[in-house]
Amino acid sequence: MVQSSKAGCARPTGGLVGQPQAPAQDQQAPSATKEATQMIHVGKQAPDFTAPAYHKGEFTAVKLSDYLGKWVVLCFYPGDFTFV
Amino acid sequence: MSVDSIFVHKMWNDHEISKMVEGGVPFPMLSDGGGKVGAAYGIYDAEAGVENRGRFIIDPDGLIQAYEVLTPPVGRHVAETLRQIQAYQYVRASKGTEATPSGWKPGKPTLKPGPALVGKVWEVWQTSMESD
Incomplete structure (x- = not known):
């Protein structure tokens, strides 16, 4: 499910799966309305993504769709060293 | 998941969380630099550059069954x-x-x-x- 990633100086990045890399996301004003229409819906598919991760001493990569067949809680929070 | 890098995740886990929870965080701490994933889930605050407190329950078919979103100052009830x-x-x-x-x-x-x-x-x- 998760594989260890190579140690290195580059900061790994993730992103959405199955969608073209849209530079539009970095724009300021237009994206606000775009995000409002992109709000996810209950009962619908969760957007798939890959993300670099830290897990029990290892740097790994996580892909949401690898967890099909299990229950998943996905939690976002504003920042490390704050409360959750 | 937050916009912090996995390196910051490591420092936070190793130097603070592991003092509150034995063994540290038991699940993967995900990094979402730039907020691309958070934007897709509708909880990324582009102005502040951080994620809001979004919590999604995803079932074994990959469907979102529930979510809760709080702005930063109020914490969740697990x-x-x-x-x-x-x-x-x-x-x-x-x-x-x-x-x-x-x-x-x-x-x-x-x-x-x-x-x-x-x-x-x-x-x-x-x-x-x-x-x-």
Whole structure:
């Protein structure tokens, strides 16, 4: 499910799966309305993504769709060293 | 998941969280630099450059069954998340024949939706069961 990633100086990045890399996301004003229409819906598919991760001493990569067949809680929070 | 890098995740886990939770964080700490994933889930605050407190329950088919979003100053109540997961697992196991009314937790009565229940909920569910 998760594989260890190579140690290195580059900061790994993730992103959405199955969608073209849209530079539009970095724009300021237009994206606000775009995000409002992109709000996810209950009962619908969760957007798939890959993300670099830290897990029990290892740097790994996580892909949401690898967890099909299990229950998943996905939690976002504003920042490390704050409360959750 | 936050916009912090995995390197910051490591420092936070190793130097603070592991002092509160034995063994540190038991699940993967994900990094979402730039907020691409958070934007897709509708909880990324592009102005502040951080994610709001979004919490999504995703079922074994990959469907979002529930979510909660809080702005940064207010924290979550994890017990309610666990209760919702238990309820969704119960309902899923019943293959849709049962539903969990307000205030349900494991061991409490469920409802069996159907014509016989219409107008009869008051017989099997009281408001006192909502928050006991």
